[in-house]
Amino acid sequence: MSASSFQVHRLAAKLALIGAVTLSLSACDYIGSFSKPKQTPEEAKAEGIALGAGCRQAGQSLEDCYTRNPEALKAGIFAGWKDMHEYMAAKNIQNSTPPAPPTPAPEAAKDSKDGAARDSSRARERERDSSRSRERESSSSSSSSRDSASSSSSRDSNRASRDEKPTPKY
Numbered sequence: 242m243s244a245s246s247f248q249v250h251r252l253a254a255k256l257a258l259i260g261a262v263t264l265s266l267s268a269c270d271y272i273g274s275f276s277k278p279k280q281t282p283e284e285a286k287a288e289g290i291a292l293g294a295g296c297r298q299a300g301q302s303l304e305d306c307y308t309r310n311p312e313a314l315k316a317g318i319f320a321g322w323k324d325m326h327e328y329m330a331a332k333n334i335q336n337s338t339p340p341a342p343p344t345p346a347p348e349a350a351k352d353s354k355d356g357a358a359r360d361s362s363r364a365r366e367r368e369r370d371s372s373r374s375r376e377r378e379s380s381s382s383s384s385s386s387r388d389s390a391s392s393s394s395s396r397d398s399n400r401a402s403r404d405e406k407p408t409p410k411y
Contacts, residue, residue: 285313285314285317286314286316286317286320287317288313288314288317289310289313289314289315289316289317289318289320289321290317290318290320290321290324291321292306292310292313292317292318292321293306293317293318293319293320293321293322293323293324293325294321294322294324294325295321296309296318296321296322297321297322297325297326297329298325298329298334298336298337299336299337299338300336300337300338303318303319303322306318306322
């Protein structure tokens with residue numbers, strides 16, 4: 242076997258491998274279609290009717306129902322929505338409102354006890370900060386040094402009493 246025939250065989254093997262991979266990957270959708278059972282037209286229409294009736298009962302418009310369920314048959318959705326509309330009108334049934342979607346809880350308030358403790362401590366800190374700023378404003382507006390000295394001593398006493406308090410355990 243010469244070097245050129247070896248290269249030809251190697252090239253043929255590479256082309257065969259590329260061809261096999263291409264064919265196997267192109268059949269993925271075809272094979273995947275066997276895994277899902279196909280819906281009969283009757284089943285598809287029945288599913289659309291159920292979706293349409295549910296949309297009407299929830300008070301959604303027909304267009305909203307179409308956009309929320311693009312895979313369902315529009316004829317089925319319309320039939321279900323119309324039937325439910327007639328039924329609700331005959332029985333004088335009001336729209337039911339779906340529950341509001343749950344709001345994601347912030348990470349800091351995962352534990353309700355810790356969240357409440359943090360909220361109350363933040364409120365206390367804001368109150369302290371606002372009282373400090375009021376004291377600073379009053380001390381800066383006073384003209385006598387005696388007033389500022391007394392307010393600074395009261396700030397020091399407030400700070401000392403605050404530092405002496407034990408932190409609450411929650």
